[in-house]
Amino acid sequence: MSLEMLEKLEAKVQMAVDTISLLQMEVEELKEKNDALASEAQELRAGRETLEQDxxxxxNDHQAWQERVRNLLGKMDSVE
Incomplete structure (x- = not known):
């Protein structure tokens, strides 16, 4: 093999190594974003559950008050 071909091969290998390194960094960033989004989604689910319970x-409180008001109105009607 000629020196020129070896230099071209070395350049291609270096470019491949650089590309792999960049892709690995991108994968790590995406994993971090995914973890953050998963955490945010869990917090939102917990918040939704709390709101549903509230x-x-x-x-239930509204229905109880309505029943109390109906009972009081019924008592007032029976007094008249």
């Missing part, structure tokens, strides 16, 4: 409690 909503259910408020609906």
């Amino acid at each position: 909503n259910a409690k408020m609906r």
Whole structure:
């Protein structure tokens, strides 16, 4: 093999090594972003569950108050 061919081969190998290194860094960045997004998604799910529980409690409280008001109105009607 000639020296020129070896130099071309060396350049191609170096370019391949550089590309692999860049791709590995990109993969690591994407893994970090994925982990951050997964964590954010978990927090959002937990927040949604809390809101759903609060909503259910408020609906129950609302129904209880409505029942109390109906009972009081019924008592007022029976007094008249």
